[in-house]
Amino acid sequence: MQDHDALTERQFGAHARAYVESAVHAGGADLAALTARAARVAPKRALDLGAGGGHVAYALAGVSGAVAAVDLSADMLAVVAAEAERRGLGNVETVQASAENLPFPDACFDFIASRFSAHHWRDARAGLHQARRVLRAGAPAVFIDIVSPADPALDTHLQAIELLRDVSHVRDYSLAEWGAMLAEAGFSVESRESWRLRMDFAVWTSRIGTPAPLAEAIRLLQQKASAETRSFFAVEDDGSFLLDAAMFIAVAT
Ligand SMILES: C[S@@+](CC[C@H](N)C(=O)[O-])C[C@H]1O[C@@H](n2cnc3c(N)ncnc32)[C@H](O)[C@@H]1O
Secondary structure (H helix, E strand, O other): OOOHHHHHHHHHHOOHHHHHHOHHHHOOHHHHHHHHHHHHHOOOEEEEEOOOOOHHHHHHHOOOOEEEEEEOOHHHHHHHHHHHHHOOOOOEEEEEOEOOEOOOOOOOEOEEEEEOOHHHOOOHHHHHHHHHHHEOOOOEEEEEEEEEOOOHHHHHHHHHHHHHHOOOOOOOOEHHHHHHHHHHHOEEEEEEEEEEEEEOHHHHHHHOOOOHHHHHHHHHHHHHOOHHHHHHOOOOOOOOEEEEEEEEEEEEO
16 A cells, blocks of 8 residues: 555656646646746746646746756656756756655745645645745745635535546645635735636546546536536536636745
8 A cells, every 4th residue: 555645656657748748737828927927036946846747847947047846756757857858958957855845945945836736735734834944035936726616515526526536636725725824834925816727528537547437437426416516617518627726926924
């Protein structure tokens, strides 16, 4: 039996290339906004926390002196290092670590971004405290993630389909939970923006290698769900649906 981090590492490591090639991750107005916020700082040293396929790190490399791409998965980081080299980005360094236990001294970064990763962390509160610890006071951090609806029934449906899709799923936090966790970790929120993302069912499940019986269980859950749930997530005939995402731009207090 594996511990949580080993489970997460295996889940993502096996599908590293899919995350480099994923259109949802490679683009988006949020990635452009994050990069624009970093460009205002022109960081000497930026951190991409939960780098996945590395799209944030590649974007930050153009506006920063150096970028550390941190991820739990060594296989994911090997793909990021190769892709950074292919793109001629000599200022991207890869570091295998968990967000909850960052191997960096206090206040050594002047910009942090974390995109679509915190919902996988075993302990998001600890990860945010670590992010705050390694960020210089007054410097910005951008956190982007899937967010859960405040309504308990909708929240339960979302967490259930996420867990069936990916056994290493921990929790999509609500906007209120994010706000509280950021404040507790020592961040003050400068701005918050939300939007909806359409998940194509086949692409969403194949990206992480969801076994067929679990993908079928998601389809069954969607079909048996209440009219309110189906309508909220705009579930389509093939299981494709809408997710809420949010971007918090925060400053280390
Ligand atoms: C969906 S991918 C991230 C996508 C990427 N940030 C982007 O914008 O394209 C999620 C990543 O978080 C990593 N991860 C999960 N838990 C982690 C943790 N506790 N610490 C660091 N990385 C973690 C996974 O290994 C995976 O590579």
